[in-house]
Amino acid sequence: xxxxxxxxxxxxxxxxxxxxxxxxxxxxxxxxxxxxxxxxxxxxxxxxxxxxxxxxxxxxxxxxxxxxxxxxxxxxxxxxxxxxxxxxxxxxxxxxxxxxxxxxxxxxxxxxxxxxxxxxxxxxxxxxxxxxxxxxxxxxxxxxxxxxxxxxxxxxxxxxxxxxxxxxxxxxxxxxxxxxxxxxxxxxxxxxxxxxxxxxxxxxxxxxxxxxxxxxxxxxxxxxxxxxxxxxxxxxxxxxxxxxxxxxxxxxxxxxxxxxxxxxxxxxxxxxxxxxxxxxxxxxxxxxxxxxxxxxxxxxxxxxxxxxxxxxxxxxxxxxxxxxxxxxxxxxxxxxxxxxxxxxxxxxxxxxxxxxxxxxxxxxxxxxxxxxxxxxxxxxxxxxxxxxxxxxxxxxxxxxxxxxxxxxxxxxxxxxxxxxxxxxxxxxxxxxxxxxxxx
Amino acid sequence: xxxxxxxxxxxxxxxxxxxxxxxxxxxxxxxxxxxxxxxxxxxxxxxxxxxxxxxxxxxxxxxxxxxxxxxxxxxxxxxxxxxxxxxxxxxxxxxxxxxxxxxxxxxxxxxxxxxxxxxxxxxxxxxxxxxxxxxxxxxxxxxxxxxxxxxxxxxxxxxxxxxxxxxxxxxxxxxxxxxxxxxxxxxxxxxxxxxxxxxxxxxxxxxxxxxxxxxxxxxxxxxxxxxxxxxxxxxxxxxxxxxxxxxxxxxxxxxxxxxxxxxxxxxxxxxxxxxxxxxxxxxxxxxxxxxxxx
Amino acid sequence: xxxxxxxxxxxxxxxxxxxxxxxxxxxxxxxxxxxxxxxxxxxxxxxxxxxxxxxxxxxxxxxxxxxxxxxxxxxxxxxxxxxxxxxxxxxxxxxxxxxxxxxxxxxxxxxxxxxxxxxxxxxxxxxxxxxxxxxxxxxxxxxxxxxxxxxxxxxxxxxxxxxxxxxxxxxxxxxxxxxxxxxxxxxxxxxxxxxxxxxxxxxxxxxxxxxxxxxxxxxxxxxxxxxxxxxxxxxxxxxx
Numbered sequence: 003x004x005x006x007x008x009x010x011x012x013x014x015x016x017x018x019x020x021x022x023x024x025x026x027x028x029x030x031x032x033x034x035x036x037x038x039x040x041x042x043x044x045x046x047x048x049x050x051x052x053x054x055x056x057x058x059x060x061x062x063x064x065x066x067x068x069x070x071x072x073x074x075x076x077x078x079x080x081x082x083x084x085x086x087x088x089x090x091x092x093x094x095x096x097x098x099x100x101x102x103x104x105x106x107x108x109x110x111x112x113x114x115x116x117x118x119x120x121x122x123x124x125x126x127x128x129x130x131x132x133x134x135x136x137x138x139x140x141x142x143x144x145x146x147x148x149x150x151x152x153x154x155x156x157x158x159x160x161x162x163x164x165x166x167x168x169x170x171x172x173x174x175x176x177x178x179x180x181x182x183x184x185x186x187x188x189x190x191x192x193x194x195x196x197x198x199x200x201x202x203x204x205x206x207x208x209x210x211x212x213x214x215x216x217x218x219x220x221x222x223x224x225x226x227x228x229x230x231x232x233x234x235x236x237x238x239x240x241x242x243x244x245x246x247x248x249x250x251x252x253x254x255x256x257x258x259x260x261x262x263x264x265x266x267x268x269x270x271x272x273x274x275x276x277x278x279x280x281x282x283x284x285x286x287x288x289x290x291x292x293x294x295x296x297x298x299x300x301x302x303x304x305x306x307x308x309x310x311x312x313x314x315x316x317x318x319x320x321x322x323x324x325x326x327x328x329x330x331x332x333x334x335x336x337x338x339x340x341x342x343x344x345x346x347x348x349x350x351x352x353x354x355x356x357x358x359x360x361x362x363x364x365x366x367x368x369x370x371x372x373x374x375x376x377x378x379x380x381x382x383x384x385x386x387x388x389x390x391x392x393x394x395x396x397x398x399x400x401x402x403x404x405x406x407x408x409x410x411x412x413x414x415x416x417x418x419x420x421x422x423x424x425x426x427x428x429x430x431x432x433x434x435x436x437x438x439x440x441x
Numbered sequence: 442x443x444x445x446x447x448x449x450x451x452x453x454x455x456x457x458x459x460x461x462x463x464x465x466x467x468x469x470x471x472x473x474x475x476x477x478x479x480x481x482x483x484x485x486x487x488x489x490x491x492x493x494x495x496x497x498x499x500x501x502x503x504x505x506x507x508x509x510x511x512x513x514x515x516x517x518x519x520x521x522x523x524x525x526x527x528x529x530x531x532x533x534x535x536x537x538x539x540x541x542x543x544x545x546x547x548x549x550x551x552x553x554x555x556x557x558x559x560x561x562x563x564x565x566x567x568x569x570x571x572x573x574x575x576x577x578x579x580x581x582x583x584x585x586x587x588x589x590x591x592x593x594x595x596x597x598x599x600x601x602x603x604x605x606x607x608x609x610x611x612x613x614x615x616x617x618x619x620x621x622x623x624x625x626x627x628x629x630x631x632x633x634x635x636x637x638x639x640x641x642x643x644x645x646x647x648x649x650x651x652x653x654x655x656x657x658x659x660x661x662x663x664x665x666x667x668x669x670x671x672x673x674x675x676x677x678x679x680x681x682x683x684x685x686x687x688x689x690x691x692x693x694x695x696x697x698x699x700x701x702x703x704x705x706x707x708x709x710x711x712x713x714x715x716x717x718x719x720x721x722x723x724x725x726x727x728x729x730x731x732x733x734x735x
Numbered sequence: 736x737x738x739x740x741x742x743x744x745x746x747x748x749x750x751x752x753x754x755x756x757x758x759x760x761x762x763x764x765x766x767x768x769x770x771x772x773x774x775x776x777x778x779x780x781x782x783x784x785x786x787x788x789x790x791x792x793x794x795x796x797x798x799x800x801x802x803x804x805x806x807x808x809x810x811x812x813x814x815x816x817x818x819x820x821x822x823x824x825x826x827x828x829x830x831x832x833x834x835x836x837x838x839x840x841x842x843x844x845x846x847x848x849x850x851x852x853x854x855x856x857x858x859x860x861x862x863x864x865x866x867x868x869x870x871x872x873x874x875x876x877x878x879x880x881x882x883x884x885x886x887x888x889x890x891x892x893x894x895x896x897x898x899x900x901x902x903x904x905x906x907x908x909x910x911x912x913x914x915x916x917x918x919x920x921x922x923x924x925x926x927x928x929x930x931x932x933x934x935x936x937x938x939x940x941x942x943x944x945x946x947x948x949x950x951x952x953x954x955x956x957x958x959x960x961x962x963x964x965x966x967x968x969x970x971x972x973x974x975x
Contacts, residue, residue, distance in 0.1 A: 063867075066871060068867055068870050068871060088873075088875050091870070091873060092873035094871075094873075095871065095872060095873070096868070096871030096872070097871075098864055098867070098868055098871070100864065102862070102864045102865055102867075102868035104865070104869075104882060104885070104886060105885065105886060105888075114869075114872055114882075115872035115873050118869075118872060118873045118874045118875070118878050119873055162872065163871075163872070166872065166873055172871070526936055526937075526938075527936065527937060527938075529937060529938055530936060530937060530938040533938040604916075607917070608933075608936070608937045609937050609938060627919075628919050629918070629919065630918050630923075631918075632918055632919065633916045633917070633918050633923060634916065634917045634918060635914060635915065635916055636915055636917070636925075636933040636934075636936075636937065637914075637915065637933065637936075641914075645833060645914050645916070647822075648821055648822055648832050648833065649832070649833060668822070
């Protein structure tokens with residue numbers, strides 16, 4: 003993805019930064035949005051990600067000056083603006099989720115924004131032609147919009163927004179009304195066009211893959227608040243809250259307590275009794291939530307299946323994990339564990355002589371479900387209590403379950419099927435720990 | 442199954458409604474005219490034979506029918522349906538047999554009607570008179586003139602607003618004969634035709650501050666709501682004679698005859714007609730004269 | 736039945752011959768209904784559009800008023816105007832009774848609610864996103880309103896046509912305030928509807944039929960216009 007610090011494209015467009023503070027919006031007395039601070043940086047593509055009802059569309063409308071917040075302020079390029087700031091609003095353009103096209107031909111529609119700005123008919127025609135070309139829909143120019151397909155409609159809607167040379171482009175779930183196979187193509191169009199034109203883009207989406215694919219930064223929203231803002235890497239690999247983790251697809255989420263910490267590796271014991279090692283700087287006894295992305299979970303068959311069968315004995319170079327797992331030793335608060343000579347304590351993957359997988363658990367395959375070209379396997383770990391039906395935290399991969407995403411080929415090769423005993427393993431570095439107690 | 446039942450029910454309801462409507466129009470349950478005769482008075486209205494009386498709007502406006510008809514229905518087992526229009530249309534209804542008996546006041550037209558054989562019997566009933574009414578301001582200065590035709594001529598000269606019924610009514614016929622007598626052809630925007638009944642024409646003249654020729658009965662009955670005054674009256678040319686005519690093509694000829702005989706009978710002449718209007722207006726509206734002319 | 740055919744034949748010959756009274760009456764009908772409809776649009780469209788766009792406190796009451804206005808018996812409207820313009824009425828001194836102006840007022844009061852109610856419905860059925868998208872493309876508030884009206888234009892046009900239809904076919908109210916007056920064979924305040932009624936009362940069926948035929952023809956034209964409006968919209972879609 004291109005660096006946000008990019009050169010301006012030719013034209014009158016000057017990059018615009020949006021700032022907002024203290025935004026609150028209520029519908030019928032109920033607050034649906036409460037955002038303390040929000041920023042859109044010049045030239046970046048910012049994705050606002052969240053489930054339905056999270057307040058993304060409300061935020062979108064407030065930032066695009068289509069609705070007035072109940073309190074708070076918004077600034078465009080440092081200048082305070084609101085719903086009545088027509089000139090400010092005219093430096094932006096919006097595309098909505100369901101293509102809203104007006105009666106008439108494609109040309110009429112694309113020219114609409116220009117007509118609002120009282121551009122001369124000739125200049126408008128030229129602009130319309132060039133923007134239709136940009137999106138590859140020149141042949142649709144004189145067609146009536148009612149005869150277009152969903153994908154064509156969205157493309158026209160995008161062209162219409164681009165025709166006014168906006169400094170900021172607002173896209174509200176631009177692909178969610180499209181057929182799946184059309185979605186990817188359109189996403190590519192968005193990426194190509196916004197890069198070519200160097201626009202600032204705010205894109206609302208509930209699809210985390212879309213956010214990953216298009217954005218420089220991602221803001222995750224939940225129940226009217228911003229849960230986390232950061233680069234896609236930060237959000238996906240280091241989610242700040244269990245909600246963010248869950249929403250971005252990290253399906254295995256465990257709660258636990260820190261049992262020991264040495265340098266930057268901690269041992270955490272989940273409420274289900276599973277022991278694991280993860281990087282982090284936490285204090286003894288602190289509560290934590292551990293997040294594992296399913297792609298990071300490797301599976302191998304136990305008891306005679308093809309592939310390496312593993313055993314806890316392989317973990318002998320860990321910090322006495324084995325002993326804890328069997329309950330032989332129980333650490334007390336205040337214990338500091340000193341490494342013994344010979345212990346290999348490399349926390350990250352790689353390095354000669356270190357096994358990079360510190361976390362291995364035995365379990366039984368609970369379910370196997372196809373997920374496109376991949377296969378989603380749910381494994382109930384030994385010694386866990388009940389799994390999914392156990393607690394009200396079943397939203398997250400139930401404590402004591404781990405979810406893995408492997409290729410179909412591997413699944414077939416290993417013969418993964420419900421009931422089979424497997425070993426699930428994750429590199430310590432792939433575990434993400436969120437400190438603190440979270441609901 | 443549910444929608445089919447409701448569809449069926451809907452069809453039945455619609456059919457029943459149509460049958461009812463058709464019945465209402467065609468007059469189902471109406472007995473044929475022949476039965477009548479010696480049935481006792483006081484029968485319920487629905488089982489009475491209908492008698493269609495065509496008359497004029499001015500007669501109806503005078504309120505005479507509100508007294509006359511109940512009196513007749515008390516004596517005879519008919520249900521009288523009054524159609525009020527201009528004398529002209531009343532006569533036309535007589536031509537087609539859509540009315541059984543006529544009570545009109547357009548002698549010239551009536552004579553043509555009889556000559557053409559549409560009527561069986563024609564008898565004089567009563568007369569009232571016409572009056573020339575107008576605004577208190579009397580722009581044409583016709584108040585208390587004795588000659589109606591001359592008054593009209595004065596109105597024409599002054600081009601004061603005059604409202605004419607311009608329909609087939611007896612009133613209009615009288616107006617035209619007055620203009621003829623006066624030797625004036627009324628022309629110009631001051632002379633307006635309403636084409637309507639006497640009551641409406643009076644209202645229009647009143648609202649517009651103009652003159653009009655009216656039968657006394659209608660004028661008196663509307664006087665309270667008008668600001669027009671009688672300016673010319675008493676001229677012989679203003680007398681208005683009513684006749685009753687039985688229609689040859691009548692569906693209820695027996696009823697028609699009964700009505701004719703009844704209305705010229707002394708009891709009705711003196712009891713009903715001569716007293717009508719006295720209570721309300723202090724003077725009778727009509728003067729019965731059944732015995733006088735043919 | 737013979738009466739009917741005779742009347743029909745005479746009616747056609749009257750129309751073809753160019754009887755000036757007949758033409759004057761036709762013109763009066765068209766002109767009064769036309770002006771009433773224009774005034775009805777000037778008042779009804781903004782009110783209907785405003786009610787169709789926003790819900791505010793008291794919206795229910797206002798919308799009910801409009802719908803009641805549409806259902807109001809025209810004869811009640813006629814009485815109301817008559818009383819206002821009569822000598823004893825508030826505007827009596829203007830001497831407007833029995834003039835085309837009075838008829839126009841009555842027809843306006845009949846057409847405007849029709850136009851307003853249909854406009855309200857049409858504008859109300861334009862999806863809310865339309866206005867939002869217009870704003871999102873840089874429309875000012877008035878421009879976004881124009882876009883919404885444009886999207887509802889078929890309904891708006893049919894509102895105008897319906898208003899005109901209601902105005903030109905009115906009998907009772909027009910009769911009350913107009914009086915169907917003529918002078919020396921020239922029409923003063925007669926319309927096709929009131930003239931027809933009068934002529935029937937006078938037994939002049941042929942002339943009454945002449946006007947009835949024109950009215951039927953106008954009704955036909957109106958229906959044709961409405962149908963074409965709907966289909967013209969579809970035809971363009973098919974051609975694209």
